[in-house]
Amino acid sequence: MPDPSADAARGPLGIVSLPDRPISPWWALGRRILAALAILVGTVMLVYFDRGGYRDGNDPTNTISLIDAIYYTTVTLSTTGYGDIAPVTDGARLVNAFVITPARIAFLVLLIGTTLEVLASQGREMFRVARWRRKMGQHVVVVGYGTKGSSAVKTLVTNGLDLENVVVVDPKGSAMQEAHADGLAVVTGDATRRDVLRRAGVETAEQVIITTDSDAANVLATLTVRQLNPDAYIVSSVREQENAPLMKQSGANSVITSSDAVGRLLGLSSLSPSLGSVMEDLLSYGAGLEVAERDLLVSEVGKQPQTLPDQVIAVVRDEKVYRYFDPVVTLLARGDRLVVVRPAKEQPWAPRPGTHGEELAGDQE
Template sequence: MTNRQKLIAAILLFLGVFSLGVAGFKYFGGPEATLLDSIYMTAITISTIGYGEAIDLRHNPTARVFTIFFIILSLGSIAFAVSSITAFIVEGELKDIIRRRKMDKEISRLKDHYIVCGSDETAQTVIQELLLTRRKFVVIEPSREKLEKLQSLGHFPYIEGEPSEDEILLKAGIKQARGILLSLPSDELNLYVTLTARSLNPRLRIVSKGIDLKSHAKMKKAGADSVISPTFIGGMRMVSEMIRPSVTTFLDMMLRDKEKVLRVEEVTVKADSKLVGQTLQESRLKERSDILLVAIKKAASGEYQFNPPGDYVITAGDVLIFIGSPEAVQNLEKITA
């Protein structure tokens, strides 16, 4: 029996003992004893305070025998209740409940956030990157033990539950989320959660891990926007280390430097942004010291303009691709919004 179950049992036992006392004193007190008198007698007997008796039991031996056994029963139930409450508080379950409620409130306020499903090495890398780049996210994992290990990566909200369940995904705020990242133990689970997530939020961006390359097409048909193969990425990294080692070293410095976090980021220009209609030279984006504009994905054609010239006219829906810090991303989002 867990401490929480013991606490519930102690409360129920106390209520049962109290009800027994009220019924007993009402019975032995006769018609003259009111319900309030019986409650009063029960309260002073259980608490062993010993105020004056509201029901006279001096000439009723049977009632006195009942009172003796009731006192012994009361002391036992109080001792059990005190030990259960102490264990509940000392062993941290009350603290966990308070922390869980606080976290649930934090999750309910999330908007335009990301949902991470899983706790394997891939998921851990995802979590570390989201923490470093200061993104809002919530983790879903059914194993409490694995969730506790993930907490060593940093503070973030999480939900203990199956990511394949609609209720859990809704609790994670999937309808308000920007995207979901799936790194579950099997392709079948990733495929099932992809179907579920897409049905709950048709606008959601879904990125899933695909262990078997043959499963990628099925996942995309199910609604995944992108499917990532760890083996393919690993192979590409190995050959990059061989033929372009300086580039991989530079990228590693960007990814692993925790003091100065730099990433290749993207920001979409909104329709009501003040940048719309301006040239890059007029916007002075290329002159900013906190970002390095690398390319623009054109809204009209979807083509990429690498190292765009100063006379390029910015339009609504253009995606600016640049190298910058999390702070630079936030500043640029304010301008493009």
């Protein structure tokens, strides 16, 4: 059963929100207007209670009414100052000097300063979103920012993807807060809706990762993404293996079965704790071993996969994946890409392509 507290704070649906968004300027404006009204009412009451210390040059009876107090307060706080009503006693003049004048300054700062702040904040936010949209293209859209989604983003970023090229789509306010804390742009809304996906720039996205907690939602989101962008590479997760074929038919290029993967890892760990530890190491990033795909170096052309410094486990040739022992890839050729297991930290005997000035086999001659 979903936790209602997780959805307590929801952002505006379908609206792009960038990280580190400040408190709503309209809420700040409302609070400051209330403060300005409080200053206005307080000054009116102060003048009215001390009405004997004021003189009205347009009233022969020299009587200061409540309306006169309101009139004097408004023209004084707004710095208009017609001068027809003026303080004449020492007490009234001291109140004007040490109470009403500071109140006038505070009043102007609250109204004029806040108006400028609202306009500037709205303008800055609109400019940021417009600039973000102009830079979008060939980016990655992540649908669902739970444990799987955040882990996928972390893996992409640690492998060189810029945070600005990742957009999260999630309807939950808690997910928006977590994504913003990680420096990511968020579109708050249901990823099965076309308008929400369009705001996330799915039509120009290079890759889409779909990781909601519902297989049905994942299928529908995959169908919608594929209709909007026939060329996007879609990676989707399913909880149950029986739903994987349906996900493929919906347009997903790659389907990851979370329950089977976790179950297999648990079984391996039970049969062999050492094997389970190695598998967990391969799935984690930044320490120990890592699985990576890299370009073939010129110096490696014509060699056998088993002879390379990296432990080659597969060769990608003509968009097909071959295991390292397949006769098709007995000798490596230009254009091949290697799937390898190697230390997470670079070692002298296992250079990463391009880090030591190596020439890639796919480079133009």
